Amino acid sequence: MLKATLRSFFAHKGRLLLSALAVLLSVAFVSGSLIFSDTVSRTFDRLFASTAADVAVSPKEAFEQNRGFGSGLVPTLPASVADEVAKVPGVQAVHLDVEVENLTVTDAENEPIGRSTGPPTIATNWYVSDRSPVELSDGREPAGAGEALLDKDTADRKNIGIGDTLNVLAQPGRFEVEVVGIAKFTTTNPGATVVYLDTAAAQRQLLDNPELRDGEAAGPALATSVSVDAAPGVSDGALKKRVKAALDGNYAVQTADEQAKSAAEELGTFLDIIKYVMLGFAGIAVLVGIFLIVNTFSMLIAQRTRELGLMRALGADRRQVRRSVLTEALLLGLAGSTLGLLSGIGLAVGLIETMGLLGMNLDAAEMVVSWVTPVFAYAVGVGVTFVAAYLPARRAARVSPMAALADLEIAEVGRPMRVRAALGSVLGVAGALSFSLCATADRTRDSAVWLVGGVVLTMLAVVAAGPLLVRPVIRVVGGWFPRIFGSVGALSQRNALRNPRRTGATAVALMVGLALVGGMSVAAASMTKSFDEEIDRTLGADFLVQSDSFGPFPREVTERVEEADGVGLVVRQRFAPLRVTLPDGEKTSTSAGAFDKELDQVSRLEYAQGSTGGALAPGHVGLQRQFARDHGIRMGSTLRVEFPNGKEAELTVGALTKQETSGGFGAAGGFFLGMETLEKYLPGGQEAVVFVNAASGTDVDKLRASLESGLEAFPQVKVRDQADFKELIREQIIVLLYLVFALLGLAIVIAVLGVVNTLALSVVERTREIGMLRAIGLSRRQTRRMIRLESVVIAVFGALLGLVLGLAWGAGVHEVLALEGMRAFAIDWTVQLAVVIGSVLVGLLAALLPALRASRLNVLAAIAHE
Numbered sequence: 069m070l071k072a073t074l075r076s077f078f079a080h081k082g083r084l085l086l087s088a089l090a091v092l093l094s095v096a097f098v099s100g101s102l103i104f105s106d107t108v109s110r111t112f113d114r115l116f117a118s119t120a121a122d123v124a125v126s127p128k129e130a131f132e133q134n135r136g137f138g139s140g141l142v143p144t145l146p147a148s149v150a151d152e153v154a155k156v157p158g159v160q161a162v163h164l165d166v167e168v169e170n171l172t173v174t175d176a177e178n179e180p181i182g183r184s185t186g187p188p189t190i191a192t193n194w195y196v197s198d199r200s201p202v203e204l205s206d207g208r209e210p211a212g213a214g215e216a217l218l219d220k221d222t223a224d225r226k227n228i229g230i231g232d233t234l235n236v237l238a239q240p241g242r243f244e245v246e247v248v249g250i251a252k253f254t255t256t257n258p259g260a261t262v263v264y265l266d267t268a269a270a271q272r273q274l275l276d277n278p279e280l281r282d283g284e285a286a287g288p289a290l291a292t293s294v295s296v297d298a299a300p301g302v303s304d305g306a307l308k309k310r311v312k313a314a315l316d317g318n319y320a321v322q323t324a325d326e327q328a329k330s331a332a333e334e335l336g337t338f339l340d341i342i343k344y345v346m347l348g349f350a351g352i353a354v355l356v357g358i359f360l361i362v363n364t365f366s367m368l369i370a371q372r373t374r375e376l377g378l379m380r381a382l383g384a385d386r387r388q389v390r391r392s393v394l395t396e397a398l399l400l401g402l403a404g405s406t407l408g409l410l411s412g413i414g415l416a417v418g419l420i421e422t423m424g425l426l427g428m429n430l431d432a433a434e435m436v437v438s439w440v441t442p443v444f445a446y447a448v449g450v451g452v453t454f455v456a457a458y459l460p461a462r463r464a465a466r467v468s469p470m471a472a473l474a475d476l477e478i479a480e481v482g483r484p485m486r487v488r489a490a491l492g493s494v495l496g497v498a499g500a501l502s503f504s505l506c507a508t509a510d511r512t513r514d515s516a517v518w519l520v521g522g523v524v525l526t527m528l529a530v531v532a533a534g535p536l537l538v539r540p541v542i543r544v545v546g547g548w549f550p551r552i553f554g555s556v557g558a559l560s561q562r563n564a565l566r567n568p569r570r571t572g573a574t575a576v577a578l579m580v581g582l583a584l585v586g587g588m589s590v591a592a593a594s595m596t597k598s599f600d601e602e603i604d605r606t607l608g609a610d611f612l613v614q615s616d617s618f619g620p621f622p623r624e625v626t627e628r629v630e631e632a633d634g635v636g637l638v639v640r641q642r643f644a645p646l647r648v649t650l651p652d653g654e655k656t657s658t659s660a661g662a663f664d665k666e667l668d669q670v671s672r673l674e675y676a677q678g679s680t681g682g683a684l685a686p687g688h689v690g691l692q693r694q695f696a697r698d699h700g701i702r703m704g705s706t707l708r709v710e711f712p713n714g715k716e717a718e719l720t721v722g723a724l725t726k727q728e729t730s731g732g733f734g735a736a737g738g739f740f741l742g743m744e745t746l747e748k749y750l751p752g753g754q755e756a757v758v759f760v761n762a763a764s765g766t767d768v769d770k771l772r773a774s775l776e777s778g779l780e781a782f783p784q785v786k787v788r789d790q791a792d793f794k795e796l797i798r799e800q801i802i803v804l805l806y807l808v809f810a811l812l813g814l815a816i817v818i819a820v821l822g823v824v825n826t827l828a829l830s831v832v833e834r835t836r837e838i839g840m841l842r843a844i845g846l847s848r849r850q851t852r853r854m855i856r857l858e859s860v861v862i863a864v865f866g867a868l869l870g871l872v873l874g875l876a877w878g879a880g881v882h883e884v885l886a887l888e889g890m891r892a893f894a895i896d897w898t899v900q901l902a903v904v905i906g907s908v909l910v911g912l913l914a915a916l917l918p919a920l921r922a923s924r925l926n927v928l929a930a931i932a933h934e
Contacts, residue, residue, distance in 0.1 A: 069384060073392040076375075077399050084396075086825040087364040087453075088404040090357040090818045095408025095449040097350035097814060099441050100415030105343040106436040107420065109332070111256050116328035118255060119201045121163075121295035122304045123311055124327055125149060128320045129712050139644055139712070140239060140620030140754030142168050144275055145319060147289035156310045158302035165293040166270040167192040170620060170754070172237040172784040173263055180783055181226045181234070187259030191236060191274055194264035197297070200254075202262075206230065207249030210266045213273065216245035217264035220252040236263065237622055237782060238274050239754055256430065259423075349811040352580065354452055356815045359577035360822035361397075361456035363570060367829040369393065369464045376464055386465035393464045397457030398450065405449025409442055485536055485568075492533025499525030503880050511698075512887045519880045523587075526876060530579065530869055534572035539565055541868065546861040553857060556850045559841075560857035563830070564865075571862055574826045578866030578910070579873065581815035582903050584808075586874020589899035591881040592805045598890035599797045606727070607790055609639070609670035609759035610768050611775060615784050620754035625785055628778040629758050634771040636763030639664045642753045644746050646739060649708040650699040660689070660739035662746035662753075670759035677703050678723030684742035688722035692738035696724050711750045719745070727889065819866070820914050827859055827918035838922055839931040848923035855919035856912055863911030867904050874900075 077084075127143035147164055154162045169188045173181050182189030194210055194217055196203075202219065207230045210216050216236075218228060228234070232247045251264060265273070275290045298307045304323035312321045322330065369376070376389055384392075413435070420430045502522035509515035542564050549557030564571050613629055615621045620643070630638050642662045649655050667673075668680045676693040683690025689707065696702065705721045719741065727738050746753065762771045768789075775787045788796065831838065838851065846854075875895070882893050 069388050069392055073395045077396045084400055086821045087361050088400055090360045090821055091404025091449045091453055092408040092411055093818055094354045094357045095405050095445045096411035096415050097353055098448050099409050099412025099445040101343055101346035102441045103416035103437055104419045106438050110436045111430055113332055115256050116331045119199050120324040120327040122298040122324055123296040123307050124293055124322050126293040126320045139750055140170050141752060144290040144292055147291045150294045152314055153294055153296055153311055156314050158299050158307050158310055159296055160299040161297040163195055163295040164267055164291040165295055166274055167292050168274045174235045176233050178783055181222055182261035189261040191263045193267040193270040202251040202253050205250050205252035210248055212266055213269040214245055215248045217249040217251045218247050219262040220250050221257050222261045223250050239622055241624055243273050352815045353818055356577045356580055356818045358452055358456045359573050361453055363573045364825055365457045365460035369460050377469055381469035390461045390465040393461035397453045401450035401453030405446045408449055409445040488532050489536055492529045495525050495529035499529055506880050507883045515884045515887055519884055522880055523877050531576050534576045535568040538568035538571045541865055542861055545864050549857055556854045560854045563858045564861045574822050575862050575866035577822045578819040579869040581812050581819055582867055582870030583873035584812050586871050587877030588808050589896045590878020592801050593894035593896040594882045594892055595890055596798050596801055597892035597894040600794050601892050603790055603794055606672050608672050610762050611760040612788050613758040613785055620756045621785050625782050626755050626758055632774040632778045634763055634766035634774050635760060637669055637761040639666050639670045639759040640755045641757040643756050644750055645712050647710040652700050658737055658739055660741055662741055662743050664743050674726040676724045676726050682722030685722055686744050689719040689739055689741045690723035692727055693724040695737040715749045717749050820910055823859060823914035827915055831918050831922045838925055839927050842927045851923040852919040855922050856915040859915035860908055860911035863907040867907030871900055
């Protein structure tokens with residue numbers, strides 16, 4: 069039996085090729101994702117471990133600020149802390165660190181030299197130590213204000229050399245520096261653009277010391293942290309205890325291991341998101357691959373009915389036959405997994421090179437392939453293939469010895485599908501119930517859980533009942549084939565109807581990917597429409613001035629806006645990270661918007677209770693009505709609020725809004741307060757948005773020109789009106805949508821392979837039939853057309869199933885979004901139409917090789933085919 073199994077496997081290796089390719093693609097995506105994330109993690113772990121000081125002293129913040137909605141303040145400590153630490157026994161050396169990221173650096177042509185997305189732009193002070201990640205490769209060190217070093221990668225990328233001038237747009241103000249040297253990374257370059265300044269200049273020009281804002285008053289020198297080197301024989305842990313005792317616990321003190329762990333955890337959160345998203349789409353690809361493998365083995369076993377019956381007649385029992393088929397599946401899984409693992413390594417190399425183009429320079433030679441990766445690769449590849457082949461193997465075991473004496477099939481053609489009908493009905497009803505609960509849930513988390521349940525159940529319902537839909541749908545879809553293509557069209561339609569189970573499984577594989585595409589397009593269209601309506605309803609300003617990253621910008625930007633000709637009203641907005649203790653005892657971290665008191669003149673907020681004046685009054689706060697209801701907050705309630713600098717306040721609820729989206733008014737809860745309140749507890753922040761109204765009698769176009777002229781020196785900020793702001797949101801949603809489509813493309817590719825495989829095996833299965841048709845006058849051209857039309861009708865059937873499911877799933881996603889205030893529902897019919905047209909093209913492309921093979925069959929050999 070083993071010899072017969074191996075001989076059968078190698079005899080049919082061509083027919084198994086596309087199934088192996090599906091396994092290969094699925095495993096490649098899984099292993100490539102794991103290898104890439106492990107490589108990035110290991111690379112940065114080494115970077116953090118090699119560059120961290122023995123002990124680091126940093127400001128002790130109450131909690132970490134959210135970069136996306138931060139205040140723009142740089143946490144600092146007095147430089148005198150270094151003097152205190154230097155006196156601690158066991159300290160060999162102390163270095164002041166000044167490092168900021170909330171800035172923009174431009175070249176002589178006022179073009180930003182940093183990347184618009186991804187790695188940050190950093191300005192820091194220059195000093196040499198054993199742990200420096202860079203070394204001076206050209207020029208000299210900066211000495212005094214007006215001089216700087218630039219990292220070599222950025223210098224090469226932007227063609228900047230020694231003697232060139234850079235503009236640094238920092239929080240305290242804008243200043244120029246001359247590049248006097250180039251610094252080369254000796255470790256992995258994380259992709260950041262780095263400018264190095266003299267330490268004294270960095271303290272003065274990068275850090276916003278309130279006492280030095282006028283440029284005259286002498287205030288204490290500041291730093292962002294202090295790095296400490298331990299003397300020989302002194303452990304990091306022992307030195308940490310001594311330093312902490314000397315500073316009376318007023319600062320955060322970490323050892324090198326703790327610094328590396330903290331940095332790795334921050335990066336790990338980002339990497340986990342990427343890894344799990346990629347693995348999620350790999351899972352979809354695996355699911356689609358299962359349909360392909362089930363179909364392939366079902367058809368192969370149907371074609372080998374007489375062979376299997378002969379084995380039974382010669383004495384093979386059912387267990388041996390089943391084991392024979394599963395052994396073939398095991399061999400297929402091993403081959404596909406091995407090639408998939410190798411392809412995954414190639415995919416990881418491609419991802420590493422792509423990250424290099426985005427600025428994160430990783431070394432492919434240091435790629436990490438941990439033991440977990442091959443284990444997962446073979447578990448997925450072999451496991452999926454083995455499970456998918458189990459049902460066909462059971463059918464094979466039921467072949468009777470008498471099948472060797474008759475031309476029988478075990479494709480289950482004509483068998484009643486009562487079980488499928490019952491199972492599909494039960495799953496469909498359960499899915500519909502789950503979607504109804506999704507629509508009636510009043511919490512986003514609950515609604516999302518019911519949504520996932522509905523998606524899974526309805527997908528399983530269509531998988532189970534798909535074959536039942538083949539005959540009614542294809543009779544309609546392919547009903548015009550006989551009228552247009554005559555007898556060839558009729559034959560293609562009947563071929564698709566011949567085996568509903570096979571047609572259904574092939575179409576369902578395509579359906580999964582297309583349903584996800586359709587559902588995501590509905591979600592994106594609904595989000596876009598909701599944001600458009602929200603902007604129309606709430607935004608009343610003529611213009612907004614904001615940065616491309618939505619983060620805070622230098623104070624000088626606001627000053628330039630206020631000085632522009634034709635400006636009538638300027639309302640500032642800052643973000644304030646908060647930790648709020650709610651009446652029910654729960655603590656939540658969020659971000660509030662802080663506004664000037666004229667907010668009503670640039671925004672149209674709807675209030676359930678209170679007013680803008682009440683919310684922005686000193687010591688008061690406003691928030692969303694629904695959030696207040698969920699947490700037992702009422703008008704006049706007092707909330708304990710903690711700011712990042714450790715200051716605490718008790719704020720009175722002065723207004724409850726009807727707003728349902730966080731929009732520009734913060735994150736969870738829609739908290740907003742007055743600028744006066746924020747300055748009292750968290751002074752010196754940066755604006756994130758400036759709302760501008762034109763003065764009476766001023767043309768808005770002239771005002772825009774005036775604003776853009778005044779802000780030419782700040783390329784990171786843009787002047788936008790309502791239409792521009794809508795377009796910005798729309799572009800961001802579209803970018804996310806295209807990314808999802810690209811990832812789903814893998815599932816669709818595997819589904820297309822399924823169509824190709826089904827048609828190819830179907831041609832083999834119908835060799836004698838095709839030979840007979842050729843013998844009675846069917847031309848090669850007509851044969852190719854028959855196969856193509858059969859492929860198209862299967863693909864369109866899958867597309868229609870996908871569209872219906874996608875619309876249902878999109879409606880479910882809309883119900884979840886509605887709980888976040890995005891209530892508008894929209895369908896992008898362009899995408900839906902593109903899916904149908906694309907399915908026709910998929911059908912035509914998938915049929916090319918099978919149709920060509922069918923048309924080239926030798927007529928006499930085909931008639932004599934067994």
